[in-house]
Amino acid sequence: MSDTNVPKPQWKLLPHDPVTFFGLKSGFDRKTLKRAYGKLIRQFKPEKFPEEFQKIRAAFETLDGQLRYGQVQSTAEDSQTYQWQVSPSMQRTEGKSSSGKSSSGKGDASKKSQPRESSVAFHDRLKKEKPSVLFSEISRSKEKTPYDYFALAILSDVVQPDQKMFFQWLLTGLKEHPGDKGLFNLLYEYFQTELPLEVIPTLLLTTSKVIREDRFYYLTESVWQQLLRSTKFAVFQETLARCEANLKDFRINARIAFYIQILQQAMWRANPQWLRKTMGWLEINSGHLPPQLEMDFHVLELIRDYQKTAPQFVGDDPTRRQVAATIKRYFCSDTATADALVIEHQLTLADDAESLMRAFPASLEESESDGASAMWLLWKWIGQEVADRNGIEPARVTPEKFLKRVFALMVDLDETWTISRKHITMYCMLNYLPYFLFAAVPFVALLPWLGQPVFLAVAIFVAIVSLLIYHFVLIPQTIDPIFEKMVHRSIEKNYLVLWRGRFVQLIDANHVTMRDLIATLHEIVFERKHRLRAAVHLVNYVPQDIGIAFYAEAARFRV
Amino acid sequence: MSASSKQKLKYAWRALQLNPALQADQVVRQRLIGLGLVEESTLSGGTNEQRLQIRQQLDQLRDKFWVTDTEYLLELLDGLNVTPYPELKVGVARMRKLCRVKPLLEKLSMRKRKDVNFINTFKRIFLLPPREAGKVKERYLRKLATNPAIEMVQKTVLTIQEKYPQLYDVESDWFGQILLIKSRRVEVEPDEAETAVHFADDGFEIPVYLIIVLGVFAARVAVMVFRSWR
Numbered sequence: 029m030s031d032t033n034v035p036k037p038q039w040k041l042l043p044h045d046p047v048t049f050f051g052l053k054s055g056f057d058r059k060t061l062k063r064a065y066g067k068l069i070r071q072f073k074p075e076k077f078p079e080e081f082q083k084i085r086a087a088f089e090t091l092d093g094q095l096r097y098g099q100v101q102s103t104a105e106d107s108q109t110y111q112w113q114v115s116p117s118m119q120r121t122e123g124k125s126s127s128g129k130s131s132s133g134k135g136d137a138s139k140k141s142q143p144r145e146s147s148v149a150f151h152d153r154l155k156k157e158k159p160s161v162l163f164s165e166i167s168r169s170k171e172k173t174p175y176d177y178f179a180l181a182i183l184s185d186v187v188q189p190d191q192k193m194f195f196q197w198l199l200t201g202l203k204e205h206p207g208d209k210g211l212f213n214l215l216y217e218y219f220q221t222e223l224p225l226e227v228i229p230t231l232l233l234t235t236s237k238v239i240r241e242d243r244f245y246y247l248t249e250s251v252w253q254q255l256l257r258s259t260k261f262a263v264f265q266e267t268l269a270r271c272e273a274n275l276k277d278f279r280i281n282a283r284i285a286f287y288i289q290i291l292q293q294a295m296w297r298a299n300p301q302w303l304r305k306t307m308g309w310l311e312i313n314s315g316h317l318p319p320q321l322e323m324d325f326h327v328l329e330l331i332r333d334y335q336k337t338a339p340q341f342v343g344d345d346p347t348r349r350q351v352a353a354t355i356k357r358y359f360c361s362d363t364a365t366a367d368a369l370v371i372e373h374q375l376t377l378a379d380d381a382e383s384l385m386r387a388f389p390a391s392l393e394e395s396e397s398d399g400a401s402a403m404w405l406l407w408k409w410i411g412q413e414v415a416d417r418n419g420i421e422p423a424r425v426t427p428e429k430f431l432k433r434v435f436a437l438m439v440d441l442d443e444t445w446t447i448s449r450k451h452i453t454m455y456c457m458l459n460y461l462p463y464f465l466f467a468a469v470p471f472v473a474l475l476p477w478l479g480q481p482v483f484l485a486v487a488i489f490v491a492i493v494s495l496l497i498y499h500f501v502l503i504p505q506t507i508d509p510i511f512e513k514m515v516h517r518s519i520e521k522n523y524l525v526l527w528r529g530r531f532v533q534l535i536d537a538n539h540v541t542m543r544d545l546i547a548t549l550h551e552i553v554f555e556r557k558h559r560l561r562a563a564v565h566l567v568n569y570v571p572q573d574i575g576i577a578f579y580a581e582a583a584r585f586r587v
Numbered sequence: 588m589s590a591s592s593k594q595k596l597k598y599a600w601r602a603l604q605l606n607p608a609l610q611a612d613q614v615v616r617q618r619l620i621g622l623g624l625v626e627e628s629t630l631s632g633g634t635n636e637q638r639l640q641i642r643q644q645l646d647q648l649r650d651k652f653w654v655t656d657t658e659y660l661l662e663l664l665d666g667l668n669v670t671p672y673p674e675l676k677v678g679v680a681r682m683r684k685l686c687r688v689k690p691l692l693e694k695l696s697m698r699k700r701k702d703v704n705f706i707n708t709f710k711r712i713f714l715l716p717p718r719e720a721g722k723v724k725e726r727y728l729r730k731l732a733t734n735p736a737i738e739m740v741q742k743t744v745l746t747i748q749e750k751y752p753q754l755y756d757v758e759s760d761w762f763g764q765i766l767l768i769k770s771r772r773v774e775v776e777p778d779e780a781e782t783a784v785h786f787a788d789d790g791f792e793i794p795v796y797l798i799i800v801l802g803v804f805a806a807r808v809a810v811m812v813f814r815s816w817r
């Protein structure tokens with residue numbers, strides 16, 4: 029349901045002015061964009077507002093891509109200055125039958141469009157004329173405008189059997205009018221579609237001969253991702269090397285942005301040598317890393333840590349293996365497939381809490397903890413990305429209400445804990461018995477001479493000193509830590525056997541994030557200082573419990 | 588899938604009216620549809636409408652779950668194309684699982700020794716959407732320790748575990764928690780209650796017998812000291 033307090037989005041601003049649509053101020057970053065996007069998709073959930081959701085998502089993806097490459101432009105201003113197709117009536121009155129002009133073409137100022145025989149717009153002419161006639165007429169024209177190339181690309185789909193001609197005409201147009209925004213955007217959108225694998229290397233190579241500056245990376249990024257997904261790495265590597273050899277004028281920032289994005293996928297398939305070289309290049313140039321790419325670079329580090337440490341942790345456990353497989357497939361699939369995969373897996377994990385808790389125990393061996401934490405960090409990042417993209421959010425429980433629920437649970441759990449008789453006996457033995465021993469030993473040792481006041485005084489003195497040493501030194505330094513350890517072990521056992529499961533149920537009922545849960549525990553224990561015996565230790569156990577963390581992450585996907 | 592020339596012409600006519608500087612995505616979209624490279628429904632958000640429709644159908648099946656024949660229910664579930672929708676896929680898989688254990692639940696309901704409230708709660712949880720079910724399960728656990736019928740509830744769960752393991756699997760984590768909860772009444776054994784004193788505020792209890800033993804020991808030492816001094 030849409031929130032009535034939130035102002036209605038201005039749909040008319042899409043797709044040309046996504047910046048104003050999202051209500052962003054100049055100099056905005058990806059975090060701000062993500063927040064604005066999240067706000068809107070919470071209002072327009074995909075299942076209820078599919079069309080609106082798609083519009084918002086498309087606008088977000090375009091802006092996000094532009095931000096990564098530092099290419100955000102005020103499209104609203106551009107749309108006012110950019111004239112694509114002069115209306116037929118204007119052509120007639122002015123007598124200049126240019127069927128289109130571009131204000132952004134670099135070479136256009138010096139080139140005057142050739143008068144065309146007809147001043148009727150192409151789409152109108154299509155009603156009466158054959159497309160082949162129109163196509164030949166435009167292709168014969170000596171000086172073509174961007175609009176002519178656009179028309180040739182479209183008409184080639186009708187009159188020429190080879191579908192690649194669409195691409196060829198756009199590229200030829202860009203060669204002629206390198207700065208033309210219309211042709212560039214068209215080519216960009218064309219590259220976003222699923223292209224036949226066998227033609228991709230040729231398309232890329234041809235493009236690199238025409239678009240020879242940094243825009244090449246931005247323009248072709250998604251095609252490289254397709255290539256990487258669908259073919260051998262060697263083909264990708266060779267094609268990339270050949271294309272880069274054609275580039276003349278690339279800024280380092282665009283190349284960094286490109287490699288950071290590509291590496292997220294390539295790290296799962298690349299040969300170690302290429303990977304080492306590319307990562308090395310990125311690290312050397314990390315000083316040029318723009319702030320908007322810091323998080324993406326961090327993800328590469330997460331992947332590297334994960335690949336180094338996780339295999340040992342994954343071992344033969346089926347749940348861990350499944351998570352590992354999903355992580356790999358996430359990075360090696362297209363966005364839609366990857367999102368569906370993660371959502372399905374999260375829901376499956378949420379449905380089988382028992383296996384999840386077994387696979388990710390509360391206390392891990394030291395040798396496993398690095399792998400587990402690397403896996404968790406990457407899994408959490410993936411979950412957040414997918415949730416953000418798909419408008420999945422944790423349930424809205426008011427903090428006060430949730431705090432009450434957590435506190436009720438803590439009180440309940442606290443009552444379930446009692447220390448065992450063995451521990452009590454041990455505590456008394458260690459804590460009280462030595463008092464008697466220290467008091468008695470000097471007297472017993474000097475028993476035959478106690479009749480003499482000197483020995484009696486010595487016995488009393490030694491007894492007092494022993495008691496003082498025991499009370500002020502031995503108890504705090506040795507007895508208390510031993511007993512505390514015993515108590516902790518007992519509480520930990522309780523946590524593992526009983527409390528952990530109750531926390532799973534709590535998360536299941538409230539669908540809160542791990543962060544909220546930890547914050548609430550902290551508030552109860554440290555700020556409100558409620559009197560609890562053993563349950564205060566939850567503040568230590570829960571944040572370190574990777575199983576609970578995985579479960580909380582999975583449960584948020586439930587609707 | 589190949590497009591007719593009429594379809595191609597329609598695409599060209601539409602696309603030529605668009606401004607690619609602002610509507611490049613729409614041009615490409617028209618192209619994909621016009622050339623028959625992609626189905627219109629895949630691009631137009633039709634899939635999401637379908638998703639909504641399937642979700643509604645699934646809700647309807649849930650509503651009719653207890654009164655509809657299991658075989659027929661399974662047939663209807665098979666008819667739902669949920670492959671592209673992960674959340675519905677998992678929902679349908681669960682419904683299938685529930686259909687398979689439905690006769691077991693009916694058998695369980697017929698048993699004499701059972702806690703009726705528990706069975707009713709279980710039946711409710713059975714079909715509730717996960718978020719709702721989670722709330723009911725948590726609330727039930729919270730109150731179970733003080734529930735006078737806790738033993739019967741746990742016996743019923745044990746019966747499910749032993750006799751109907753497939754049914755147990757449906758909510759195994761919840762059942763597992765039920766079995767772990769101890770009744771407050773049962774937890775403090777009478778002999779322990781009588782022979783324990785509370786130790787300050789830290790909640791530890793010192794057994795009385797230990798105090799007596801230590802007291803006797805101290806008295807004996809004192810007597811020995813007193814005698815030797817005399």
